[in-house]
Amino acid sequence: MDLTYTEEEQDFRARLRAWLAKVLPELPARPSPDDWPGRRAYDLGWQRRLYEAGYAGLHWPVDAGGRGATPTQHLIFLEETERAGAPYVGANFVGLLHAGPTIAAEGTAEQRARWLPPVLRGDEVWCQGFSEPGAGSDLASLRTRAVRDGNDYVITGSKIWTSHAEVADWCELLVRTQPVGADVPKHRGISWLAMRMDAPGVTVRPLRTLAGSAEFAEMFLDEVRVPVADRVGAENDGWRVTMVTLSFERGTAFVGEVVACRRTLGELARAAKANGRWDDPVLRRRLGRLYGEFGALWRLTQWNVSEAGRSAGGVPGIGGSVFKLAYSHARQELYDTAAEVLGAASLSLDEEWVPDRLSSLSYTIAAGTSQIQQNIVAERILGLPKGR
Amino acid sequence: MxxxxxxxxxxxxxxxxxxxxxxxxxxxxxxxxxxxxxxxxxxxxxxxxxxxxxxxxxxxxxxxxxxxxxxxxxxxxxxxxxxxxxxxxxxxxxxxxxxxxxxxxxxxxxxxxxxxxxxxxxxxxxxxxxxxxxxxxxxxxxxxxxxxxxxxxxxxxxxxxxVSAYRDAGALLTAALQLGSALRTVELAVRYAGEREQFGQPIGAFQAVKHLCARMLVRAEVARTAVYAAAVTGDPGEVAAAKLLADEAAVLGARDCLQVHGGMGFTWEADVHLHLKRAWVRAEQWRTAAQAEELLAGELLGSAGSAGSAG
Structure with a gap:
């Protein structure tokens, strides 16, 4: 057990802080949430700055174009960028946190060379085509078909909850390359493909969330051709490849958000003090409790990241499910508490935290519902038997 | 390193x-x-x-x-x-x-x-x-x-x-006791859920029971993080958080363990009640939930200007 930073890490933090202080004032104004081309340009512009300053792909392996930083340096990066109010990863989310790490771990040298540098440079945006209308929590039951035709797969089916689909260049796509049968369980026969979003036959229709914005989309695939060479991993081995991706999503992808939640708590305390509600001991204790909880979640994040550094290939461990369960619940509690700080003002969408409160409702659903996470914890960590 | x-x-x-x-x-x-x-x-x-x-x-x-x-x-x-x-x-x-x-x-x-x-x-x-x-x-x-x-x-x-001079160390070591008890109740619940059969299968195969056990583990692991981190930093706020979270992990862990044990859990013979009663005692020792939350609220307001501590 050790919580001290080395001189090198402190130096890394100081240089990063100085750089952020210099570049953040130079950034253009943030685009409105519904301006998708504007958001793409803004997010890619920020990624380009990171790339030019040597901060892109910090924790990626050096042979994948990354900087090979230690887990602790990665944590410092996420902590400092969040604290300074730097742009969120945004449209680069899938490229940097799902597809990129998967290609780095499972792709060939050619595939890495083709797809990873544009992600790091801020040239290309990726989206995720995993879920289907009939395959949500039971992702392995997906039915989008890929039929081999010469050097191509011909793909037909539909995908849903595809974030950034409207502005993406590429989609990490899960397809069924072998039909489910007596000898083929559903989690076999799936393949992981990189699909160009401008390929003929791809139709994207935005989906409006309960927050009122078009954060994600439905995607219809009608005989879309994808070269066999754009498959990552072996044919029919896509489920295992996907599990690598999902463990990244559940492991360390939320580091910046935990820091942001801690900052929000501080703002809530100030607001409560200003409007007098701080004098209500019930609310005050609720805020104090959340402060303790998010402090522990920050430590758990640090622990998970150092565990990931220990395990081969830097793949975050199953502890990510424990973290996600605790975090998604705490995040919803945070914004419910924010509403208590605001009182009736929480009914106005113009108030700070109110749109975030609406967004937070997805946290116990996205990337594996809390119920599925509890099954994972019970079966894979605690060893309880699978139900019949 | x-x-x-x-x-x-x-x-x-x-x-x-x-x-x-x-x-x-x-x-x-x-x-x-x-x-x-x-x-x-x-x-x-x-x-x-x-x-x-x-x-x-x-x-x-x-x-x-x-x-x-x-x-x-x-x-x-x-x-x-x-x-x-x-x-x-x-x-x-x-x-x-x-x-x-x-x-x-x-x-x-x-x-x-x-x-x-x-x-x-x-x-x-x-x-x-x-x-x-x-x-x-x-x-x-x-x-x-x-x-x-x-x-x-x-x-x-x-x-x-x-005992104010001893309060932080006392709260942290008591939190560590709670943590051990919480982890033990997870083990007891998982073992019983794997052995006890109803409707032709171990009760641990039912999601309602699984989810109780999973939530016990989540609380215990978050508490473990808080306790270990507070032991390294010695920071009073982190100690208060450790006590708060470990108290909850132990008390609720014993409660859920009792529930998983069904009727057996309500007997004197099962050890579950011993964990629950001791957890209740420890929750009242050194720093109660109310005191910990007030302390944390004070730290939160104090830190609100600097937006959270480094590290």
Whole structure:
């Protein structure tokens, strides 16, 4: 057990802080949430700055174009960028946190060379085509078909909850390359493909969330051709490849958000003090409790990241499910508490935290519902038997 | 070398394994049940021989400097050792005697039993066995009250004592006891859910039971993080968070464990109630949930200008 930073890490933090202080004032104004081309340009512009300053792909392996930083340096990066109010990863989310790490771990040298540098440079945006209308929590039951035709797969089916689909260049796509049968369980026969979003036959229709914005989309695939060479991993081995991706999503992808939640708590305390509600001991204790909880979640994040550094290939461990369960619940509690700080003002969408409160409702659903996470914890960590 | 790391070192893991082995041999389930049975007849008492053995093993002198006859280790080692004591439900004023090492003669060696004014209000635990009371010049007189925990006798006293100097360490070590108990109740629940069959399958195959167990583990693991981190930083806010989260993990863990055990969980024979009752006692010791939350709220407001601490 050790919580001290080395001189090198402190130096890394100081240089990063100085750089952020210099570049953040130079950034253009943030685009409105519904301006998708504007958001793409803004997010890619920020990624380009990171790339030019040597901060892109910090924790990626050096042979994948990354900087090979230690887990602790990665944590410092996420902590400092969040604290300074730097742009969120945004449209680069899938490229940097799902597809990129998967290609780095499972792709060939050619595939890495083709797809990873544009992600790091801020040239290309990726989206995720995993879920289907009939395959949500039971992702392995997906039915989008890929039929081999010469050097191509011909793909037909539909995908849903595809974030950034409207502005993406590429989609990490899960397809069924072998039909489910007596000898083929559903989690076999799936393949992981990189699909160009401008390929003929791809139709994207935005989906409006309960927050009122078009954060994600439905995607219809009608005989879309994808070269066999754009498959990552072996044919029919896509489920295992996907599990690598999902463990990244559940492991360390939320580091910046935990820091942001801690900052929000501080703002809530100030607001409560200003409007007098701080004098209500019930609310005050609720805020104090959340402060303790998010402090522990920050430590758990640090622990998970150092565990990931220990395990081969830097793949975050199953502890990510424990973290996600605790975090998604705490995040919803945070914004419910924010509403208590605001009182009736929480009914106005113009108030700070109110749109975030609406967004937070997805946290116990996205990337594996809390119920599925509890099954994972019970079966894979605690060893309880699978139900019949 | 990783700077931000909670994984116990090899030495720390050896220390923990040693204490687990000692307690398994010296205070296993039979000894636990024997002390419950004895308490029903003669009232609960501290096992002085066990106390001396714990002393010889360095349990109380762990953090005392080697120059003063101690082991010279720190809070990170102490929380691992207390976690084991919590898991085994070792009765007696472990925390107070540990804190008294180097202050009260005999505490470090385990030849003295030291309790403390660690409860809010007029109650003191283990007064009848105490050679000294932290925060008081002499052992005060007290009237016995019927204790909810068969292994934690309580007395009502008129005197009050000041233990503020010990409060943070006391809260953290108590949190470590709670953590051990919480982790143990997860094990007990998972074992029972895997063995007990209804409707033709182990009850642990039902999602309703699985989810109870999963939530127990999540609370315990978040508490573990908080306890280990607080042991490394010693930060009062982190200690308060550790106590708050470990209290909850232990109390709710025992409650859920009881529920998983069904009717058996409501019996005297199952150990579940012993974990629950002790967790209730510890939740009242050193720093209650209300006190921890108020302390954290104060820190939050204080830090609101600087947007959270580094590291």
């Amino acid at each position: 990783r700077a931000v790391d909670f994984q116990p070192t090899e030495d720390q893991q050896h220390l923990r394994a040693g204490v687990r082995g000692l307690l398994a041999g010296r205070y296993g389930r039979e000894a636990l049940r024997a002390s419950v049975d004895a308490s029903a007849e003669a009232g609960a008492g501290v096992d002085r021989a066990l106390w001396r053995e714990l002393g010889e093993a360095g349990f109380f002198a762990l953090r005392l400097p080697e120059a003063e006859g101690g082991v010279g280790l720190g809070l990170p080692e102490a929380v691992l050792v207390f976690e084991e004591a919590g898991r085994a439900l070792v009765p007696g004023p472990l925390v107070a005697t540990h804190l008294a090492a180097g202050v009260v003669p005999g505490a470090a060696a385990g030849t003295a039993v030291v309790t403390a004014f660690d409860l809010d209000g007029p109650l003191v635990a283990h007064l009848g066995d105490a050679d000294a009371v932290l925060g008081a010049a002499a052992v005060p007189a007290g009237e016995p009250v019927r204790s909810v925990d068969p292994l934690t006798p309580l007395h009502r006293v008129a005197a009050v004592g000041d």
